[in-house]
Amino acid sequence: MSLEVNDLTIAFGDQVVVDHIGFEVPDGARVGIIGQSGSGKSLTTLAVLGLTPRSARVTGSIRWNGRELVGLADKVLAGIRGRTIGTVFQDPMTALDPVRTIGKQVTDALRNHYDLSKAELRERAIRALDQVKLEDPESFLGRYPHQLSGGQRQRIAIAQALIAGPRLILADEPTTALDVTVQAGVLQVFNELVTGLGSSLLFVTHDISLLPLVAEQALVMEAGRIVERGPVHQLIDRPQDPVTVGLIEAALATAWVDGPGEGERAPSGTGAEVRV
Amino acid sequence: MTQYVLRRVALFVLGLVLTSALVFALLRVLPGDAAQVMGGVKATPERLDQIRAAYGLDRSLPAQYGSWLAGLLHGDLGQSLITGVPIKDEITQKFALTLPLAGLSLLFSLLIGVPLGIASAVYYDTKLGGFASAVAQGLAAIPIVWAGLLLIILLGKGAGLLELLPSQGFPRTGWSEPGRAFASLILPALAVGIVEGAVILRFVRSALLEARGQDHVRTAAALGLTRRQALIRRGLPGAGPAILSVVALQAASLIVGVVVVEALFALPGMGSMLVTDVGNRDLIKVQSTVLVLVGLVLLIGLLVDIASRLIDPRQRRAGE
Ligand SMILES: Nc1ncnc2c1ncn2[C@@H]1O[C@H](COP(=O)(O)OP(=O)(O)OP(=O)(O)O)[C@@H](O)[C@H]1O
Ligand SMILES: [Mg+2]
Numbered sequence: 001m002s003l004e005v006n007d008l009t010i011a012f013g014d015q016v017v018v019d020h021i022g023f024e025v026p027d028g029a030r031v032g033i034i035g036q037s038g039s040g041k042s043l044t045t046l047a048v049l050g051l052t053p054r055s056a057r058v059t060g061s062i063r064w065n066g067r068e069l070v071g072l073a074d075k076v077l078a079g080i081r082g083r084t085i086g087t088v089f090q091d092p093m094t095a096l097d098p099v100r101t102i103g104k105q106v107t108d109a110l111r112n113h114y115d116l117s118k119a120e121l122r123e124r125a126i127r128a129l130d131q132v133k134l135e136d137p138e139s140f141l142g143r144y145p146h147q148l149s150g151g152q153r154q155r156i157a158i159a160q161a162l163i164a165g166p167r168l169i170l171a172d173e174p175t176t177a178l179d180v181t182v183q184a185g186v187l188q189v190f191n192e193l194v195t196g197l198g199s200s201l202l203f204v205t206h207d208i209s210l211l212p213l214v215a216e217q218a219l220v221m222e223a224g225r226i227v228e229r230g231p232v233h234q235l236i237d238r239p240q241d242p243v244t245v246g247l248i249e250a251a252l253a254t255a256w257v258d259g260p261g262e263g264e265r266a267p268s269g270t271g272a273e274v275r276v
Numbered sequence: 277m278t279q280y281v282l283r284r285v286a287l288f289v290l291g292l293v294l295t296s297a298l299v300f301a302l303l304r305v306l307p308g309d310a311a312q313v314m315g316g317v318k319a320t321p322e323r324l325d326q327i328r329a330a331y332g333l334d335r336s337l338p339a340q341y342g343s344w345l346a347g348l349l350h351g352d353l354g355q356s357l358i359t360g361v362p363i364k365d366e367i368t369q370k371f372a373l374t375l376p377l378a379g380l381s382l383l384f385s386l387l388i389g390v391p392l393g394i395a396s397a398v399y400y401d402t403k404l405g406g407f408a409s410a411v412a413q414g415l416a417a418i419p420i421v422w423a424g425l426l427l428i429i430l431l432g433k434g435a436g437l438l439e440l441l442p443s444q445g446f447p448r449t450g451w452s453e454p455g456r457a458f459a460s461l462i463l464p465a466l467a468v469g470i471v472e473g474a475v476i477l478r479f480v481r482s483a484l485l486e487a488r489g490q491d492h493v494r495t496a497a498a499l500g501l502t503r504r505q506a507l508i509r510r511g512l513p514g515a516g517p518a519i520l521s522v523v524a525l526q527a528a529s530l531i532v533g534v535v536v537v538e539a540l541f542a543l544p545g546m547g548s549m550l551v552t553d554v555g556n557r558d559l560i561k562v563q564s565t566v567l568v569l570v571g572l573v574l575l576i577g578l579l580v581d582i583a584s585r586l587i588d589p590r591q592r593r594a595g596e
Contacts, residue, residue: 049497049498051494051497051498051503054401074502074503074504075502078497078500078501078502078503078505079500081497081498081499081500082498082499082500083500086498087495087498089491089494089495089498091491094490094491094492095491095494095495096492096495097492097495097496097510097514098492098514098589098590099513099514099516099587099588099589099590100513108496108499108500109499109500112499112500112501113500144589144590146589146590157495160495160499161498161499
């Protein structure tokens with residue numbers, strides 16, 4: 001099952017924020033999208049899901065498994081979302097439902113798409129939480145997001161997105177909001193699960209240093225366009241576009257601020273993190 | 277949770293005490309004299325003094341307040357200065373009309389406000405949604421008296437265009453004829469319900485519009501709900517406590533609305549009684565009635581706070 005994007009354009013009024021981009025995620029491939037804040041990465045992933053803001057005008061083509069998704073009725077798209085395409089969002093503090101238990105929301109995709117018994121759901125929930133390496137998974141079932149740490153929540157967001165075994169996984173900066181030390185663990189769990197499922201992956205990040213860990217191919221976006229693309233190691237070793245160079249420098253600066261691998265980076269949003 | 281409930285109940289009692297002092301003080305600065313009303317215009321000054329002494333109106337204000345409060349503590353609301361009837365009996369009797377009227381008004385306001393609020397948020401970017409919210413804006417701003425008059429003109433028996441429902445009075449037989457009694461409450465409750473419902477509508481709408489942009493609502497859609505399902509099933513419960521608290525805040529204006537429509541529709545409930553008693557300067561009775569009404573509003577606030585604590589896990593502390 002492959003994802004083919006052609007001529008995708010997203011505009012708010014006459015402001016074009018994604019500008020005629022095209023790329024492909026072949027079956028089982030792992031593709032990264034990298035770019036600075038505001039370059040259009042999130043909107044591109046949301047367009048695949050049919051979840052761009054209502055005020056956005058989406059044109060072009062997104063084919064999933066041969067089927068055109070652009071312009072498809074929301075009802076039909078909903079049948080794809082969570083079942084064959086799973087999504088992990090950026091901010092674990094807000095992406096989970098504050099008033100429902102973990103046990104409930106982690107099985108949402110199953111309940112939306114399949115008819116399972118209560119016992120089966122419970123068993124699947126425990127297994128999913130176990131797979132993201134949460135200790136004593138059963139104890140999480142009755143808890144609420146506000147009782148958990150950021151890392152725990154993001155593991156739950158991952159379990160939730162992957163529970164129905166999607167063939168394509170969209171990950172929009174799934175570890176950006178986390179502390180570096182926590183980040184590594186979450187990324188490892190995520191990687192193992194994706195490998196286990198053998199699914200395709202579209203991984204969005206602004207941190208180029210994460211790319212080699214998660215993708216073979218990558219696209220560099222800037223102001224709604226793809227300015228460079230190719231194998232990850234090539235992008236890092238021999239960047240052609242100034243934007244790519246800039247992203248590498250930003251990553252190096254962050255690494256330097258953090259110290260070699262063990263620094264305590266301030267959580268994103270405090271302004272302490274380096275984004276060029 | 278128990279601790280929270282205890283604290284909240286203490287607050288409720290404190291609110292009642294403060295209200296009692298406020299109501300007492302306010303009524304003493306009101307011009308007019310109960311003794312004069314009782315004695316009639318021709319009463320001599322000596323006669324007026326006699327009356328005042330008989331009802332304790334000659335005592336100092338703190339003494340009057342103290343004895344009223346002491347009575348309240350024993351569940352004794354005092355006696356009417358004018359008729360001598362125990363106030364508790366009369367209030368209980370009037371409640372048989374006022375409570376169902378208030379309940380029906382609340383029901384109408386929720387039936388109008390919640391579903392239409394949801395619809396106007398879901399269809400907010402269509403012409404219909406815009407129209408609905410403009411209508412709500414307008415309705416929320418009109419006085420309940422106008423809404424009542426309009427309903428009487430449109431639907432009321434005797435005066436109305438359609439002559440569908442009774443618009444004046446309450447059957448003498450009371451609730452022994454439930455159909456007729458109920459019918460006479462529909463229009464007044466609708467008048468309150470439309471105006472209060474419009475306020476709730478606007479609030480539900482804005483809470484849902486806010487939920488539309490929330491991350492977890494988007495997550496719900498990404499897991500396989502349609503956008504609309506995600507908004508209603510996941511966005512609405514999050515807004516639940518906020519909506520509940522608005523309903524509680526509206527309780528006060530709902531009670532005031534009930535008092536107003538009782539007068540307008542000639543219903544012999546607490547509201548009509550209050551209007552008469554103020555005219556008669558029946559101080560103790562007005563005092564006690566207002567206190568009971570305010571107590572009712574405070575009680576609704578108390579129940580809503582506890583309910584919203586129960587439905588919102590974020591407000592509960594660990595282990596509760
Ligand atoms: N609802 C909206 N209305 C108008 N403009 C929007 C809206 N949502 C996003 N944009 C604009 O679209 C552009 C791309 O946004 P997008 O969220 O895709 O960026 P991004 O690459 O994901 O950035 P980040 O790394 O900060 O998440 C930005 O310039 C943003 O200002
Ligand atoms: Mg983004």
